[in-house]
Amino acid sequence: MTLNRRGFLIATPLVLAGCATNATVPLLPATAPPTADPHYLSMYAAVPGEPFPVDAIDLSRIVDPKYLRREVAYAGSERPGTVVVDPNEKFAYLVLEQGRAIRYGVGVGKVESFNFQGEAVIAWKQKWPRWTPTQDMIGRDPERYGPLRNGLAGGPRNPLGPRALYLHRNGRDTLYRLHGTIEPWTIGTKVSSGCIRLLNQDIIDLYDRVPEGSKAVVLPIKSQAVA
Template sequence: MQPIALKPSVDPHYTAMYAAIEGEQFPIKAADLKRVDPQYYRREVAYPTRERPGTIVVDTRNRYLYLVQENGQALRYGIGVGKAGLEFEGVGRVQYKRQWPRWTPTQDMIAREPERYGPLAAGMEPGVLNPLGPRALYLFKDGRDTLYRIHGTTEDWTIGKAVSSGCIRLLNQDIVDLYRRVPDGTRVVVLQDGPREGFMPEAV
């Protein structure tokens, strides 16, 4: 008789970090951490960079988002990326933020999958099924909407992966945490080829 393989338990620190969030307009359930590689859990890391504290750096290749802190540190969040998330590189600003945002598929998404997205062309109301999740940051460059969003997700398993469509997605608990830390106007640097410093920041 073969022994039963037990799933590894999740560190209670992260279980608490990704627990259900109460008091929201819509329920935010606990993240399913057993479907997320632990390297993508939120943590503080060493991150020497020329960017000023408060800057968001998105490393799409390695599937991380960094919020630069003082003293060569950063908060690192795991992300999922999609085709839309690979279409922008460079520097932008968070023009505005929204709690429980509406979602409207882009014209490219509708043209690519009309049967799926056509019925949603007028937009989708906020809620637990909305693909933007509970929070979204809207990125502009030179005063123009890039159509690039940093948002939550209804699909925990996509963190650390490249999915078929969408921009940059975080676990819902992570986007709620990031949202409260960054104001409108925050500088956002999007890298497609990994960190400019040529190293992988390590957790501390």
């Protein structure tokens, strides 16, 4: 995968951010993943030692195999330690040394205006974070989000999952996060209210690899060609 971010640093309004969805579980997967591969079975097994359950991912039903975590060749220009999100391909990359990166599948905003673009700093990391719907989310769906305006504590029902990385720009919270999910079947889709969601095992892996102060880059959405 070759990424080219030349000329993309576009400031966009920081509105409509959020991390919830109404997605439903598909009955059948689009592609059968490598369910018998011990490497992936171990990678996506239940995570011990957590205050709340982090269940194993059922790879036979809910994840296209291309979105499973792997190390790949990387030809982008970002420095090692940078997190690069490509919402077009629905991947996040942790840039490594010597032209390599760890690639994670992600779910992104369901409409283009929901997506953050440009550079940010991972200013804060949180385990089992509290989730609070934004005012935009409450305004769009007051019946659903209004009762949660004071927030939801971390736990198995929290849409942020077991970890969250908070994106700031110019010292201010953008309201966008990289986080886990209680809907693993949505990875590889346009589903969220703007945040970048990863499988819970993947956000735990990324959380452990990147320190606070790390750079994050979210590439712009490519315009769809008009016939």
